[in-house]
Amino acid sequence: MEASDGPLALPTAAFDASSCLELAAQLTAAAAEAPSALPGRVPAAYALGLLRRVERLLKAEPTVVQVHPPAGAEVVVAGDLHGQFHDLLTIFAQVGYPDAGRLYVFDGDFVDRGCWGLEIVLLLAALKAAAPRGVCLVRGNHESKYCSWVYGFRAEVMVKYGATDAKQGELGAEGGLGRRSGKADSVLRCRPGTLAPSFPAAARAAQMLPLAAVVAGNTLVLHGGLPRAPPRRATRRSLPEDELTLALLADIAAASKGGDDPEPDSREQRLAVDVLWSDPCAQPGVTAGARPGDVGVLFGPDATEAFLRDNGLSLVLRGHEGPDARTLRPDMPSIDGGWSLDHDTPCGRLYTVFSAPDYPQFGQPRYGNLGAVAVLAGPRYDEPRFVQFEAAARPPAQSFMPTEETEADLEAAEECLGGSRFGDMSGKPANGPEQQLAAAVAASRMTRRMAAGRQQRRRQQARQQHR
Incomplete structure (x- = not known):
């Protein structure tokens, strides 16, 4: 569908397939123009209204969503997208948009690093509004206050929809991050006297995202990895260090979604932190501190096997790690093909799926990796078929990430x-x-x-x- 002239109007009734395709066309056209062109095609009022609708839908969803595909339908699981909007369109071109015979689970990290995170958020929000049970949005670690500040999403929203005290000279004539003024990080340091409302609206919706989805009772989809069991004793100052056993699926379902910025030293939020930040490893056991500051855990094949057995599951699909992360972990399989089999156990398997090809969009080195999605089919929905794709052509763009x-x-x-x-x-x-x-x-x-x-x-x- 070609983009129509003039700005979109928010549908007064429910979203449908036609309104989603129309939005996709306008976002595609805007992405080929300067960032400041987006409000002329998708006004801020449209974005706010859409985000508020989806926030209400997400707020009503539990921490773990049960996905029950209708007979004959397939379920597509997409990994990290990281602001690479045109690669999301490639997924839809190759696999198809959500419909009655095709459900989607998007496994977090929609934003940051790439420069079209807002476009991804808006299109996924519209698809969710059009088919609440056919599209499941799972939270990633970049759907948080900290990451959206540091890795570019907040700056992106400010440039595209405005911030009342961001000086136009600092933003650059074409909406970039102040390249002409020599202040490449001026948007990062901009102090919002009155923050443009689109970013808080997106942040509120993000903190309502579920932490995981279970497909047909057999496949668990979550962003980072398997979490530690909830602490039985804890204080504000410390958490017990001897509880390095994994949680049950029921523990994840009973947990908080994590709030706007999950904290590892919060008793209520530690499980959410682990789900968002943990990684599988080749060594047996469970070890704290997958990332600096006791963030997340590393868990081995034996831990995955026990988790699958204890919870009646046979497959785990996760994202979180791209080719850059795997370069630093040579004991783990490469993800240059968009997916990797990390744990193969008698009780089932654990795969990583990464859907951002030729990652990262900015910075060095560029890895030239493929992207991939996992396609699950009945009756058990636990044997993934991977669809790989190359990076789509991208219009010229500037990064919203700070240089330092x-x-x-x-x-x-x-x-x-x-x-x-x-x-x-x-x-x-x-x-x-x-x-x-x-x-x-x-x-x-x-x-x-x-x-x-x-x-x-x-x-x-x-x-x-x-x-």
Whole structure:
């Protein structure tokens, strides 16, 4: 479908296939133009109305969604997309859009790194609104306050839909990140006196996303990996270190979705952190600290086998790791083909699916990898068939990621993410002593996490240079 002239109007009734295709056409046309062209095709009021509709749908969903395909239908599981909108369109061109005979599970990390995360969010939201039971959106670690700040999504939304105190000279004549002004990271450090409402709306919808989906009672889809069992004893200061056993599926279903930014030292949110950040490994057992700061776990084939057996499952599909991550873990299979078989056990298998080809869109090195989706068919829906694809042609674009983090970035993170100017993701300031104390604690955590992330990236760069 070709894009029509003039801006879209939000459907007054329910979304349908036609309105989704019309939105896809307008988003495709806007992606070929300057970022500032998006509101002329998809107005901010349309985006806000759509995101609010989907937020209500997601809020009503449980932490673990049960997907029951109708007889004869297939289920397509897509991995990380990371703002590569044109590759999402390639998936639909090769496999088909959602319909009565084709359900979709999107396994998180819709945004960041690539420069069309907002387009992906809007199109997936429209598909969800059109077919709430036919499209399942699962949360990834990048659907969080921290990652969307550091890896570009917040800056992307600000450039495309505006921020009241972002100076046009800093944004650049074509909506890029201030390349002409020499302030490549000015949007990152922009302090939102009144935040453009589209970003808080997207953030509120993101924190309502379920953590996992179970397809036909046999296949578990989640973003990162299998979580630790919930702590039986914990305080605000520490969590017990001896509980390195995996949770049951019932524990995941009973857990919180994690809030706007899941914290590993929160008793209520640690399970969500593990689901979003954990990784499989080749060594047996369960080890804390898949990422710096005791974030997530590493779990071996024996742990996967026990989890499958104890929960009556036969397949786990997860995302989270692209070719860059696997380069640093030579003991694990390559994911250059868009998927990898990580654990093959007597009770079932665990695969990683990555749907962002030629990753990353910006930065070096580029890995030239294929993308892939897993297609599940009845009756058991536990034997995936992988459809691979090459990267689609991309229009010229500029990155929304900061080129570096400085002390000014950390100060901005403290003020805007945890402090009085950002508040609770609704755009409202944090008023009152209790809110201000919570904001200060969140800012302190954010500063530590940004510093830990910076140190991890430096170690990765050093390893790559050494190789």
